[in-house]
Amino acid sequence: MTGDLMKNFVNGEFVDEGKKVTISSPVDGNPICDVILANKKSTLEAIDSAYEAYYRSWAETSVRERQAMLSRLARLVEEKSNEYATMESINTGKTLRQSMLMDIPLGISHIEYFAGTDEFKFSRDIMHPEYPDTRGIVQNAPMGVVGAIAPWNVPFLMAVWKIAPAVLAGNTVVLKPSHHTPLTALNLAKDIREAGFPPGVINIVAGNGSEVGNTICTDDRVSMVSFTGSTATGKKVMSMASESLKKVTLELGGKSPNIVMPDADLNHAAKGILFGIFLNSGQLCESGSRLIVHSSVREKLIRKMIEHLGNMKAGNPMDMETEISAITTGDQLKKIGSLVNEGESQGARILYQREIGESVPEGGFYFPPTILDNVTDAITVASEEIFGPVLAVSEFNHVDEAVKIANSTKYGLASGLWT
Template sequence: MLDMKIIIEGEIAVPVEPVTLRHFIDGGWCDSVDGAVSERVSPSHGVVVSRAAKGGKAEAEAAIAAARRAFDDGRWSRISGRERAKVLLKVADLIERETERLAILETMESGKPIGQSRGEVGGSADLWRYAASLARTVHGDSHDTLGEDMLAMVLKEPIGVVSIITPWNFPFWILGQKLPFALAAGCTCVVKPSEMTPATTALLAELLVEAGLPAGVCNIVLGYGAPVGAVMSEHPLVDMVSFTGSTAVGKMISATASGTLKKVALELGGKNAQVIFPDADLEDAADAVTFGVHFNVGQCCNSSSRVIVHDDIAEAFTARVVELSRHVAFGNPLNPATQVGAIVTPEHQRKIDSYVQEAAAAGAQVELGGNPLDVEGLGPQFYQPTIVTNLTPDMAIAREEVFGPVLSVLTFRTMEEALALVNDSAYGLSAGVWSRDVHTCLAFARGAGAGTVWTNTWMDGFPEVAFGGMRQSGQGRENGRYGFEEFLEVKSVVMRVGRTRAPWVNAP
C-alpha cells in the first residue's frame, strides 16, 4: 500500500489525565462566569489532552480592563528597561526548565512530532532573551541643530494595551514572536491562544508569575474567536491587535479594528516557492524542499508548498524529492524519530485532500501519496506526504495555501519566468532560490515579492531578523528591532530654550 517509513510505537507515554486550564486575569486564575469548558482531543492519539475554561465577552472585557489599569498606572510601562529585562530573562530561564512538560502537551494537542515541539518551545527562550536586550537599548533621537534657542526630541513610548491572538500550528513560538517584544516595549497585553492548542500558553502564566511579572500586565483568555477574539479586536480600550492566522480572519480583524482606528499587525498565509536553478547543489536543495513541505506536517505559513524547477533538471530533481519523501519518518508524534505527525482536525484533513483530488481530476500527476491514512494504533488523522506534478499555474493547488504535506511542482526556463511564477500570487511571505551563482541569487532576491528571501537554505530564522509578509501575507513585522518597534509610538517634544521668541501680538 505505502512505500513509506511509518512509526507506530512511541518512546513517551501518552498522558493519562487531561490538564485543566483556566483564564489568567489580573494576576489570578479563574473559570468562566458561566462555567463553560472546551476539550481538546489529541489528533494523533484520540484522548482528551486538555480541558479549558471557555471564555466569553465577560472574560475578555475583564482582561482588557485589567491590562488598561496596569498600563495607565505605570506599574510596567513606566519602570526602567533594566527592570523589564530582568523579568524577561527570568521567563526565558523558566521556559528552558519546563521545555519537556510544555513540548509533550503541544505535541498531544497539535499532532506535531515531539522533536519539533521541543525545538519550538526551547528555542522560544531565545526570543525572550533577545527581547530583553531591546528593553534596555530602545532610544529616540535628539535634534540640536534647529537654532540656538530650540531643542527637539523624538521619544519612543509603548503603544498601550495590545491584544495578541495566536494560531494552533506554532502556539508557543508565535507567542514568543509577539509577547516578549510587547512587554519589552512597556505594553500590557491580553492573549488569546487557539482553542485547539491552548495548553502551553495557559501554562506560561505560571512562569510569568514566578518570574515576577506584575499582576494585570499579561492576561490570558481561553476560548474561540467569537466572541473572545472579536471583543479583543474591537474594544476601545485596546490600542493594538497583533494577529497570526489565516488571511481571511486577518481581513475580518482589520475591518473590526477599523472602528476605533487601532493599530493592526498581521502575519497571515503564504504560498511560498523554492526556485531551483541547474547549477545548484541539487542534493542540498532536494533535502531542503523535502524539509520545507513536510515540516510541521506542512501546517506552516512558511511551508515551501511550491517548488519551481528548471526544465533541464525537473524530472531528476522531482524524482529525488520523491525518494527522500519516502524516507521521511511518518507516524507517532511521541516518538523522537518521527518527522511528520498528525493533521490538526478531520475537517482540515478533508480540505487538504480536496486540493489533491481536484488537481488529479484536472490532469495533474500524483507522484507520491495523495490520500488520508489510518495509522494502526493511532487513528485516521494522518495524510501521506504528497508530491504533485504536471500542474498548470492556474490550478488551486498551485496558487492557494493547502496547509498540509503537499508539494506542487512547476517548471521554468528563464529567471524572468521563474520570478513571474513566484510573484503570481496573492501572497508574499517568503521565497527561496538555489544557485551557486551569487549574481543569480541577488537578482532573484531583488525581484521576488516576499518579506523573506532565503538563498541556498530554507526556513533559517533568528530573533534578530525581521519576519513578515507583503500583499495578503500581512502587514507589519515581527522579530528584530523592526518587530519591536511595532509596539512603540513616536512622540516629538519641541522645546524653546529661554525667552527668545519675538511676541506675535504687539500690545502696550
C-alpha cells in the same frame, strides 16, 4: 494530563468564567485535558485588568525591571522545556522532535533576546540641519493594551513572540491562543506569575475568534492588535480594528516558491525543499509549498526528492525519531484532502505519495506527504494555500518564466532560490 482543568489567566489569577471543553490530541484522538474557553465577559475582564495595570504602574516601570522579569520567565520555561515540548506536540500533533529541538528552544531564545537587548530606545536626540542651535528629541511611548491573537500551528512560539516585545516596551497584553491549541499558552501563565509580572500585565484568554477575538478587536481600550493566522481572518481583524483606529500588525498566509536552477546542487536542494514543505506537515505560513524547477533537471531532482521522502520516518509523533507530523485539526485534514482532489480534477496528478499506513496511531489526523505534478497557473493548488503536506510542482525553461510563475499568487511571504 487527563483529569486536569486548565483555566484562563486574568489579573494574575486563574479564572473559570466560560465554557468547559475537552481538548483531544490529533496524535491519536485521545482526550488530553479539560479547558475553560473564555467568553465575552471574561475577555472584557482581561481587558479591564490590562488597562488598569498599564495606567496603574506598568508603563512607569523601568526597562531594566521589565527585562529582569523576562529573564526569570526564560529561565523558568527552560527548566520545564521538556514538559512544554511534550504538551506542545500532544496538543498540535507536531513531532516531539520539532517541539524539543525547534519550537520551544526558539521561544526561549525570543524571551532571552528581549530580556537582554539594548536596542529598545525610548528617546533619541536629533538635529535639524536648518536649526543647528536647537535640540530635537524623538520620544517613543508605550501604546497601552496590546491584543495578541496567536495561531493554532505554532502556539507557544507565537505567544512569546508577541508577549515579550510588547511588555518590554511597556505595554500590557491580552493574549488569545487558539481554542484548538491553548495548552502551552495557558501553562505559560503559571511561569508568568512566578516570574513576578504584576497582575494584569499579561492576561491569557483562550477561546473562539467570534467571541474572544472579536471582543479584543473592537474594544476601544485596546490600542493595538497583533494577529497571526489566515488571510481571510486577517481581513476581518483589520476591518474591526479600524473602527477604533487601532494599530494592526498582520502575519498571514503564504504560497512560497522554491526555484531550482539547472546549476543547483540537486541533492542539497532536494533535502532543503522537502524540509521546507514537510516540516510540521506543511502547516506553516512560510512553508515552501511550490516547486518551480528547470526542465533540464526536473526528472533528476524529483528522483532525489522521492528517495529522501521515502526515507522519512513515519510513526507516532511523540517518538523522537518520527519526522512526519499529524494534522492539527479534523477540519484542516478535510480541507487538505478537498484541495488535492480539486487539483486532480483540474489536471494535476499525484506524482508521489508517501505511504504512512499503519505506522501512525489510530484515531489521529494524518495526511500522507504528497507531490503534485502538472500544476499550471489555472489549477487552484498553484495559488491557494493548502496548509498541509502537499508540494505543487511546475517547470520552466527561462528564468523570466520562473519569476513570472513565482509571482503569480496573491501571497508574498517567502521564497527560495537554488543555484
